[in-house]
Amino acid sequence: MLTHTQSDGSLTPDRVVVVGAGGFVGSAIVNGLGTAGIPTVAVARAQVDLLAADASEKLSALLVPGDVVVFVSAVAPAKTSAQLLTNLTMARAGAVAFAGVPPSHLLYISSDAVYVDDANPVTEASPVAPSTIHGMMHAARELIFRTEARAPFAVLRPTLIYGAADPHGGYGPNRFRRQAASGDPITIFGEGEERRDHVAVEDVARLVVRMIRHGSVGVLNAVTGVSTSFHDIAHMVAANFTPAAVVQPVSRPGPRPHLLHRFFDITSCYQAFPDFHFERLPDGLARVHREVAAANGKGTVRVGAS
Amino acid sequence: MNRLPAIAYLGMTHLGLCSAVAAASKGFTTVGFDTDPGLVARLEKGELPVVEPGLDALFQEHRSRLSFAADSAPLGACDVLYVAPDVPTDDAGQSDYTTLDRLLTLAVGSARPGATIVVLSQVAPGYTRARQLPERPLYYQVETLVFGRAVERATSPERFMVGSSDPSKPLPPVLRTYLEAFGCPILPMRLESAELAKISINCCLVASITVANTLAELCESIGADWSEIAPALKLDKRIGQFAYLSPGLGIAGGNLERDLATVIRMSEGHGTEAGLVRAFARNSAHRRNWALRTLHTALLADKPDARLGVLGLTYKEDTHSVKNSPALALIRQLAPWPVQVYDPVVQASAARHPAVTGAHSALEAARDVDALVVMTPWAEFRSLDPAALAGAMRGRLVLDPFRVLDGRAALAARLDYRTLGVS
Structure with missing residues (x-):
């Protein structure tokens, strides 16, 4: 449900300010903008601490009227009430700054966690009714920007993101890869039957570039439309090692999640950007594996493998 | 009245034209009225603006009882005036009553005292009562036109549903005489009931279509074939051989979607629960x-x-x-x-x-x-x-x-x- 103000995607902003450029997603967006040849100002915590008392003033001072702004800064995942309030404080600082120096276009990087759990298949029109603090945090921040920032506004809602630079160790591809690289078995909970959509961080960045070039307003999910079980993901990751890593089911740390599967209908992405296609998960996991191995100066042999 | 009543249809688009030809086929002298003189001239020459199986033949067969007019004078000689233009809808399913209102005003101004005026175009509940006149009660009759089967539906209707401000009173004799010529049940009801009856029919059709579309999509994932299942359902008397069970790309055409939008709008206005109808629309958008x-x-x-x-x-x-x-x-x-x-x-x-x-x-x-x-x-x-x-x-x-x-x-x-x- 995006509307383009420039249907041919030919907008070339003077510059794009990325707030939260030091993070996993933010740095990928900066890279994506650089690849697209769009002048970019990367704002990380070193430039503006969004929790500081003078955050709005400092951020305002970095902005000029007409900037395109991507706001991706967050303390994620937000699991506690304190983290929720922290994130809202950061958003408020941004909203105050954007009200004072209105961007020509504001993009907020949100999350698919805002959707109600039983919306399968999820679309951009699915109800926003988060069941987690993390989802509520993003829903509230979307509302803050939509209400208070005086700018054409777009929201990108990625699902689970993977990439070589992902610092998080949550259950999923990145943890699986690290387990295997350490010579440990890849552990999946139960049978690993939960099916989820995973999107490469580079694809999130490519969508951001497209939305900027089209002057898009509205909401778009950054999801591939293909949901894969953790069992299958674990085996995809395992197969990238030589010899293949072992996948080992273990008891769940708690009850099986009430959200067993999540599927997406990505028709609106086909409609918004017909020639955009997501990297397929096996390809993306293999690419990430190669990138990590190259960065470490190692081959794809597991530590401890004989 | 010994002679057969004379019938007029105002609005010579799909509904009005097919209905007028059907009236002539039952032996009634019929006037087809439209404000577009060019359209009327073409109709007089036998050039029909719509394509429907059997329409041209039926038109020619009963041409002698059909006349067309762009001025309202002939309407004064008619006993029953049907106001029947097609009602356009916008992308949100909202009806545009501009033409209908104009023709209704013209019918009221042209009809002789004692003539019966019937709204035939599809309208949202409340339309007809809001336009009731003390000196001339308006009736509402449900149209059941189906594109591609319009002649069959107009000449051999399953039943007539006629709304009036007081259904306990008998219908005007001229209207009853006309309707009885079709040999099907006549169901008098309140105006609002008749207006909602059309929407109710379409909601039932959409329910069937949505069942087919929902389960057909599941078939695509689990190795089943909906074309093997649908015939079995049609042999169930509770479902029926004419049930709309063919899967499609959502609910085709704008009329059914208009009715869903109307139900949702009315439910919002009156605080009733319409989640099912929203689900129909959501599934249609998905399958499209x-x-x-x-x-x-x-x-x-x-x-x-x-x-x-x-x-x-x-x-x-x-x-x-x-x-x-x-x-x-x-x-x-x-x-x-x-x-x-x-x-x-x-x-x-x-x-x-x-x-x-x-x-x-x-x-x-x-x-x-x-x-x-x-x-x-x-x-x-x-x-x-x-x-x-x-x-x-x-x-x-x-x-x-x-x-x-x-x-x-x-x-x-x-x-x-x-x-x-x-x-």
Whole structure:
């Protein structure tokens, strides 16, 4: 449900300010903008601490009227009430700054966690009714920007993101890869039957570039439309090692999640950007594996493998 | 009254014209009125603006009882005046009553005292009562026109549903005489009941369609075939042989969607629960894009230089209409790829696309394409030989949502044949 103000995607902003450029997603967006040849100002915590008392003033001072702004800064995942309030404080600082120096276009990087759990298949029109603090945090921040920032506004809602630079160790591809690289078995909970959509961080960045070039307003999910079980993901990751890593089911740390599967209908992405296609998960996991191995100066042999 | 009542239909579009011809076929002197003199002149010459099976023949057969007028004088001689223009809807399903209101005002001003005025166009509940006049009660009669079957429906209706401000009172004799000529039950009811009855019928149809579409999609994932299931359902008396159980690309056409929008709007205004109707609309929106999704996942994601073919541009077969056409909606969303199209009656220029070319035949549209999509179930497509299509195409992918082609022959021709409701 995006509307383009420039249907041919030919907008070339003077510059794009990325707030939260030091993070996993933010740095990928900066890279994506650089690849697209769009002048970019990367704002990380070193430039503006969004929790500081003078955050709005400092951020305002970095902005000029007409900037395109991507706001991706967050303390994620937000699991506690304190983290929720922290994130809202950061958003408020941004909203105050954007009200004072209105961007020509504001993009907020949100999350698919805002959707109600039983919306399968999820679309951009699915109800926003988060069941987690993390989802509520993003829903509230979307509302803050939509209400208070005086700018054409777009929201990108990625699902689970993977990439070589992902610092998080949550259950999923990145943890699986690290387990295997350490010579440990890849552990999946139960049978690993939960099916989820995973999107490469580079694809999130490519969508951001497209939305900027089209002057898009509205909401778009950054999801591939293909949901894969953790069992299958674990085996995809395992197969990238030589010899293949072992996948080992273990008891769940708690009850099986009430959200067993999540599927997406990505028709609106086909409609918004017909020639955009997501990297397929096996390809993306293999690419990430190669990138990590190259960065470490190692081959794809597991530590401890004989 | 010894003579048969004279009947008038105001608004010579699909509903009014077919109804007027049906009235003449039952022996009634009938006036077809329209404010467009050009249209009236063409009608006088026998040039009918709509295509319906049997309409031309019925028109010619009963031509002597039909007259057409663009001035209102002949309306003063009529006993029953039906106000029957087609009511256009916007993208949000909102009806535009401008023409209907104008013709209703004209009918009220032209009818002689004692004549009966009936609103036949589809309206939202409350329309007719809001326009009641103390000196001249208005009636509302439910229309049940079906495109492609309009003559059959107009001459052999299953029943008449007639709304009045006081259904305990008998209908005016002229109206009863007219309706009884059709030999079907007459069901008097309140105005609001009649207005809602039409919407109720359509909601039942949409419910059936949505059941078919929901379960057909499931069939596509679990190895089942909806075409094996639907005939079994139709033999169940509680469901019925005429139930709408063919899977489709959502609920086609704008009229059913208009009724869903009306129910949702009314439920919002009165605080009633209408989640089911919202679900109908949501499922329809989801299934409408089956061909787009399938093209992307099966071809376009891996072949950026794909060439595509589309057979059929009209919104359904046997019509010139491209309003709400799924084919045109699909083509609009395929801008990055060249598209070759063929339709038996509509030119390629109807499609909004930067690189669309028209073909003179279905086979020509299939030539050198990587995927062929049959978007309108025209009869002539049924005779296409899948082997010939396979020979003409560069790729193998064929999307045939309505099962126009012989699926077995398509598979035998080594086509990647995909249709609704089967894995």
